Amino acid sequence: MLAVHRRTGSRARPPRALGLAVAVAVAVAVALTSCSPFGSVALKATTATNLANQKKAALSLLSYRPDVEEIRFTQPGSVGGGGSWAANAVVTIDGVDYDEILGPERAGGNPLPRLMPGTVPTRSTVVYSDGTSEALR
Structure with a gap:
């Protein structure tokens, strides 16, 4: 011009x-x-962090809910508006599925059934958002 x-x-x-x-x-x-050559490195770091947080969240829930049969994470997780990491999961107790939001420090979602006194902890399966699984406890 x-x-x-x-x-x-x-x-x-x-x-x-x-x-x-x-x-x-x-x-x-x-x-x-545009795409960054470091994008895949950041994604791997995020995935590893999310999987580590999923395990921490599962162990936290299992520490006070010995009746959990399975925890299946339905998404990788993220840090929400409150600043805490959390992920959606389906928690199975006595064959019934409960939609929960699990974090390393706390859990919320559908009310879980009352814990029966004397419940003996059993092995629980945790299915992570990437499809891998392991037995915990």
């Missing part, structure tokens, strides 16, 4: 600084919206 000088009527080019600023803005926009 050429500007016309008012006094002389000659056409002048826009300042080079403007062109440089536009080029930098475009470069930053492309960098922020």
Whole structure:
């Protein structure tokens, strides 16, 4: 785009600084919206962190609910608005599934059945969001 000088009527080019600023803005926009060579590393770190948090959450629940037969995480988990990590899971007790939100420090969701006194802890299966599983306790 050429500007016309008012006094002389000659056409002048826009300042080079403007062109440089536009080029930098475009470069930053492309960098922020395109794939990064470090993206897969960050994804692996996030996946590993989520799986570790899922195990912590499962162990936390099992520490006070010895009647849990299975915990199946239905999503990887994330840090919510309260700043704590949590993940959705299906918790099976006496053959009944309960939708829960589990975190390393607390759990919530559907009310779980009353824990019967004298319940002996049994091995519980934990199915992680990536499909792997293990027996805990």
